[in-house]
Amino acid sequence: MTSLLGRGVRRDISDRPDPDTDQVRALLGVALRPTGVAIVLISAVVIVTLVASNSDLTGVVGAIAACWLALHQVSLTITDAPLGVLPLLPTAVMMWAVARGCARAVTARSTLRDAARVVAAAVAGPFVMTLIALAVVTDATSVVALEAPNAAEALAWVVGIHLVAAVAGVVATTGRAECERRGAPSWVPEVGRPAARAALALFAVGSAVTVASLVWSWSDVGTLLGDGSDPVGVLGLTVLSVLYLPNVAVGAVAVLVGGTAHAGGTSVSVFDIVAGPVPPVPVLGGVPGELVGTAWPVLLIVPLAIGALLGRDCGRLRLPVQETAYTVGCAAAGVGVVAAAVGFVAGGELGAYGFVGVEPLVLGLITFGFLALPGLAVATLIARRDGVESDGGDETERTEKSDKFAETAAFEDTGADDPALAFEVKRLALPSMRYRSEPEAGTDADAESGPESEPGSAAGPAAPDTSDGSGETVLEGELVDDSAAGPTDVADTDVIDVEVEAVPQDQDEPGEPETSPGTDETETTSDEAAEAAEGDLPDGPLTPSD
Structure with a gap:
């Protein structure tokens, strides 16, 4: 037990x-x-x-x-x-x-x-x-x-x-x-995606420039790899170069936006190169020693194009012109802050070679300028072309969004995808059906007097009035949604009229009980028909499925 x-x-x-x-x-x-x-x-x-x-x-x-x-x-x-x-x-x-x-x-x-x-x-x-x-x-x-x-x-x-x-x-x-x-405001959650795309585009271009520079200077890179003197040393230098590749890519981004990258005693920009000693790391073998030609400032088109892409992404959000400008400005500022932070982390002192890296504050400001100016121009053109108007104020917008969020949170537990759909289903799931026998007009007193009144008297039940003389009794039913309408809310009540026709049985059929003397045949027939019709109906409330 x-x-x-x-x-x-x-x-x-x-x-x-x-x-x-x-x-x-x-x-x-x-x-x-x-x-x-x-x-x-x-x-x-x-x-x-x-x-x-x-x-x-x-x-x-x-x-x-x-x-x-x-x-x-x-x-x-x-x-x-x-x-x-x-x-x-x-x-x-x-x-x-x-x-x-x-x-x-x-x-x-x-x-x-x-x-x-x-x-x-x-x-x-x-x-x-x-x-x-x-x-x-x-x-x-x-x-x-x-x-x-x-x-x-x-x-x-x-x-x-x-x-x-x-x-x-x-x-x-x-x-x-x-x-x-x-x-x-509606534009605040939309800032992150365009900013992330612009930042990744800048880093991707910087990485591509770094790889192209390494391939162009492959002889110098091979010489630095040969200092490993054995396969294990070569493998170690290769792994070290791969780990430092993002650092060099940040320096390439600084050069592309018009800044300066420092590698020991060497300073590189699109306007001038100051040659000096470079740390003996294979990934720095692609640092140029001098400018070849005068077309290097053309590289400034790259950040301008990325800024235009940022403006296109913000313009496609279909926001009003003012909110589109806010989106572009915040996205460009976010990318500038990230560029400055990454530039600060990527640099530092390296032994006797001195400083290696970029100037983070300058990198952040220049990045913001190259993204914001073309971005605002392109985004404004797209917003004006689409003709999106303001919705009447930030306060109204915030209130509507708060109400919508509260309504969504209230119905999330019901499993419905749409709160409005969940409300309609909840409202229509509880109707009840009540059937009642409704006599013709003018017979309310007859219904209240009961069946014990004398036939033919004013208080007695009247025979149903049928236009075709068939003696059929018509019962009316109402489908009432009790949960949807209150005591005073009658206009919102859903009512469905139902007609049920009860045909009295033929009196000439064999085995039918005879009418007792002194009883009106019409009254008896109608009463029996009504009882037979009501006997098939339920006594209490029913759901539509019944």
Whole structure:
């Protein structure tokens, strides 16, 4: 008996997962998964590199910790030489993974509190790992020729990188819904897509220019690769060049928009080149030493064309002219801010060669100008051609969007795709049908007097008035939607008239009971017909399916 009761209790327990448990599991995944994967990959690369170079594994833990800091663009000092230029490719891949994980951890209906929890979890895991890495690097300075970096600077870099990635992922999922919930103008959620296209176009053109320059200077690149002296060294230099390729592409973008890129003692722009010593990295073998010809300023057409494409994308949103201009300006400003931030991260000091990189503030301002001016011109032309008029004010628009969002959120749980459709279905799902026998006009008193009145008297029931003399009784029914109309709302009530004809049975059929003497035959026949007709009808309310 005890075992049976125990099994019954266990069956009563729901097998559904606890929402709080799922949320905790998701937050732990956001906090630990990118950090764990990064540490595993770094450990594998460090161990393979040390084994391939016939080195001992004495400082492997310190090397792993140093690589974790380098992954977050923390400047290191190795053998008294500063290493401030760190590859962007691993950092970009890690930020993409963090943003993707945060985007999956939220939905469009998530609140700001849920989004803040996801962002905090994405920052907390790397923060703890950085504290451990700083302690390991400090302890390994006695074994490896490595100086411990500034702890505050290292933590700031780690928190900033993961914060930007997490916020980008969360906004990608909840941004549009949050703008509608807050009643933001219609053009605000549309800024991100054109800005992202323009930024990717600039980076793609810079990468293409870098690859073309490497192919053009392949002899110099091959000479630098030959300094590896063995296959393992050549492979290491090749991998290093691939990792630094985005850094060089950022310098190419700066040159294309009219800025200046610095590579050690060499400065490159479309107007002038100052030659000097270049770090011996194969990816920098394509840096030109002098200008050939005078057609280099023609390259400025590239950012102008990208700005025109930005204006075309904003103009196709079919917004009024003023809102289209706002969209172009915000998109160009966003690309300029991103260009300045990436330019700042991509540069730094490199030992005795000095500064390698671009001027971030100049890069951001020039990028904004080259995108905003042609973008505004093209977007304004497209908006005027389409002739989209303003809808009468931002306040009205925000109010309508807020009401629409609230209505959508109220009916999301019903499973309906359209809130209006869900409302109509809910309204028509509850009608009831009531049938009543309605005599002809002038016989209300007869109906109230009851069947016990004397036949032929004023209070007695009258025979049904039939135009064709067939003696048929007509019953009228009403299909009334009780839920749709209130006590005073009669105009909105849905009424459907139903006529049911009851034909009395033939009196001449065999086996039919005879009419008793003294009873009106017509009255008896009509009463029996009415009872027979009403006997087939239900007594209570019916649904349309009955």
